[in-house]
Amino acid sequence: MITSLNPKITVLMPVYNCELYIKETIDSILDQTFTDFEFLIIDDASTDKTIDIIKAYNDSRIKLIVKPFNTGYTNSLNHGLKIAKGEYIARMDGDDISIVERFEKQVKLLDENIDVAVCGTLFNIIGTSNTVVVPQNHEDIKLGMLKKCCLGHPTVMIRKSYLEKFALNYDVTKEPAEDYDLWTRLLPMAKLHNLQEVLLSYRVHTSQVSQKRNIQQRDIALEIKVNLLNNLNFEKKNESQDLLRKIILNEEIFSFKEMEQFQYLKNNLLKANLKPFFDKEGFEKYLLDIQYHLFNGYFLRRDRYSPSIYFQYQKIKTEWKSQLLPIDEFKLAVKSLIFYSK
16 A cells, blocks of 8 residues: 555554554554555654564555654654644554544544544443443533543544644643643634544553553643633632632542632632633533532531531521532531531
8 A cells, every 4th residue: 555645644653562462453554444544653662572563564654763762652742743744643552443444434524524623433442341432512522621531532533734723732741641631722722523433442451651640640630620611711819720629629628618719719600601611501510510519528528517517508508509408407417416526
């Protein structure tokens, strides 16, 4: 197969020590029903047989770049974006498997929808019966991004012109959530879409970067979610930013003062979204869900109770127009009166 000078797609695949899976991965790309692509494989100084396996292929579409030193996954991605010749960039990882019609279906979607910058797909987990379902349309993806990344990175096909137009690439400091960060920076400028078909099989194993750096990934994802909310034009004091982080993390105990601050913050966020960045109904539900968890967490999942807690409940119940179930309200009253503690 001969690569055209101006291929429709650049398949961008960074690899590092993928000898166990790389052949099955490469075969899944070379077997695609859509064949007009260059296959850019960037090896990050592998120490196993990955390079030998790649070099055994005789297909002119494969362009292997071997880095002399290991400089990281995100560095490889950005280098690939810089030299890619394709109109579209199809992401791939060296241990996953693309379904044969993946490129054909993604190209069709992008060709027919010029306002869509990124097209992902559903994907399944190799060795399980699990399918990862992600929202389809742009508005649902945007809301979903407030909770987690809603695009499977190795499933995406990206319209390169949007990255060039807005001078976007992957942020090395956001690894291993560099993709989540890129999508949320692109959200205000272009549409994202997920085909509702399983077009990739994703491999989970303990040597993956995301498995090794879970805490770092969580902390970076927290900042990404805060930055996404900051697209709204509300007053961004340090106090409100700290409260946003604490609410999103949802792992800390809140003070009563912070409970009161949340209601003020919630109202500001709703006002800032009147000219909607997020779908109005969906965003209000997102904030009400947070309110529900704060409300129940503060009054039901405490280690200590006193009469002041019950009086706080009465105050918040009126201001938030929320209340516990009758049985839970009764238990709260009893625990507060007897100064209950675990």
